[in-house]
Amino acid sequence: MLSLSQLLSDLVRLPSVNPMGRTDLPPEILFESRVIDRWEAELRTLGVQVRRQPVAPGRDNLIATFEGGGSSTILLEAHTDTVPVDGMTIDPFGGVIEGGRLYGRGACDVKGGGVAMYGAYRRLVLEKPANAPRVILAFTVDEEHTFLGAQALVKSGLKADFAIVAEPTSLNIVRSHKGVVRWQIETTGRACHSSKPQDGINAVYRMGGILTAIERYAAELQARTPDANLGARTLVVGTIRGGVSPNTVPDRCIIDIDRRLLPGESATEAIDDLNRYLQGFEFAALPPKLACPPLLPNGGDDCVARLGAAIDRVRGRHEVWNVPYGTDASTIQEAGIPAVVFGPGDIAQAHTKDEWIDLAELEAAAEVLFGFLTSSFTGQPPP
Numbered sequence: 001m002l003s004l005s006q007l008l009s010d011l012v013r014l015p016s017v018n019p020m021g022r023t024d025l026p027p028e029i030l031f032e033s034r035v036i037d038r039w040e041a042e043l044r045t046l047g048v049q050v051r052r053q054p055v056a057p058g059r060d061n062l063i064a065t066f067e068g069g070g071s072s073t074i075l076l077e078a079h080t081d082t083v084p085v086d087g088m089t090i091d092p093f094g095g096v097i098e099g100g101r102l103y104g105r106g107a108c109d110v111k112g113g114g115v116a117m118y119g120a121y122r123r124l125v126l127e128k129p130a131n132a133p134r135v136i137l138a139f140t141v142d143e144e145h146t147f148l149g150a151q152a153l154v155k156s157g158l159k160a161d162f163a164i165v166a167e168p169t170s171l172n173i174v175r176s177h178k179g180v181v182r183w184q185i186e187t188t189g190r191a192c193h194s195s196k197p198q199d200g201i202n203a204v205y206r207m208g209g210i211l212t213a214i215e216r217y218a219a220e221l222q223a224r225t226p227d228a229n230l231g232a233r234t235l236v237v238g239t240i241r242g243g244v245s246p247n248t249v250p251d252r253c254i255i256d257i258d259r260r261l262l263p264g265e266s267a268t269e270a271i272d273d274l275n276r277y278l279q280g281f282e283f284a285a286l287p288p289k290l291a292c293p294p295l296l297p298n299g300g301d302d303c304v305a306r307l308g309a310a311i312d313r314v315r316g317r318h319e320v321w322n323v324p325y326g327t328d329a330s331t332i333q334e335a336g337i338p339a340v341v342f343g344p345g346d347i348a349q350a351h352t353k354d355e356w357i358d359l360a361e362l363e364a365a366a367e368v369l370f371g372f373l374t375s376s377f378t379g380q381p382p383p
Helices: 004-012 033-044 107-127 148-155 203-222 267-277 301-315 329-334 359-375
Strands: 049-056 059-066 073-079 101-103 134-140 162-166 173-177 179-188 234-242 252-261 290-292 320-323 339-342 356-358
Touching (some): 004 101, 004 107, 004 359, 033 049, 033 107, 049 148, 059 107, 059 148, 073 148, 101 359, 107 162, 107 356, 107 359, 148 329, 162 329, 173 301, 179 203, 179 267, 203 252, 252 267, 301 359
Parallel strands (some): 073 134
Antiparallel strands (some): 049 059, 101 356, 173 339, 179 252, 234 252
């Protein structure tokens, strides 16, 4: 039986890069199929129910169920995709272990969290403790880009009393985070030869005025009354594309916008608010590519207390956090399942040029989750 660190090393060596809309990445490192295949083979050795859930061509969620003797159902969810590997200073798929750390893309975000969940799940299957709840272990796709995996998971009718979503939280509990909506703004013009620019309309110039206005808007947005826990609203223009050559007046320009949402805000309201601010400019706001609600500290208080007690038994203390980034947890919560975020690793290491995870935290996270699942559903209050 593989150790958790060796299993994680093997998974890091299997590329599962989410192209995130890019077309310039080598196909042999793209998407999650290699990792999902490996997880399926690993889970089938345990003799549990395993099924694939198609999400997009060649991209499947994987769902395994342990039928415990308790009356509760707990969902453990971890995504299997990673961000691209541009600029990394280590072998992104090396899975090298050195000095108590494991290095490589996804080690921290979030293959390590998935392995910790599997470690707890494997112990449940092998030890079959009395009164353990029914546990659904789900490995999902596309968290890093458009959350398609989590959306498909909850749309399938999956039910649970509580969910833990794997992300690097340094073994603390995240109860709330901002939402996010991403969309594009497009300007159009008329192409012509650059030697006679007066014959065309420059779409990039049109976008230039819009960008100046959006910069003002972003500053005003951030100055609005913040949320007591999550802070300010933010908006960022992340990419800009336009034109086909230096000697052609561009007839099209597109920018990508990332807007973080506070509780009470919707994606539609956020887009409409910016559109109103940009009245007078010529542009088109394209349909959102992603809309993810905020995670709110709603429901599941008893389970949160029990998870905190399980952390304390392993490491002596824990904190409850509110964070600015988004996760699959809010999609799961929106479907009526109270959810929190928990896992090994430090978010400061996610997406970095030398991504790594502390293997001691990997083992501790598995111990915490097993303790939560075996001592939290006996009808007794948490210690």
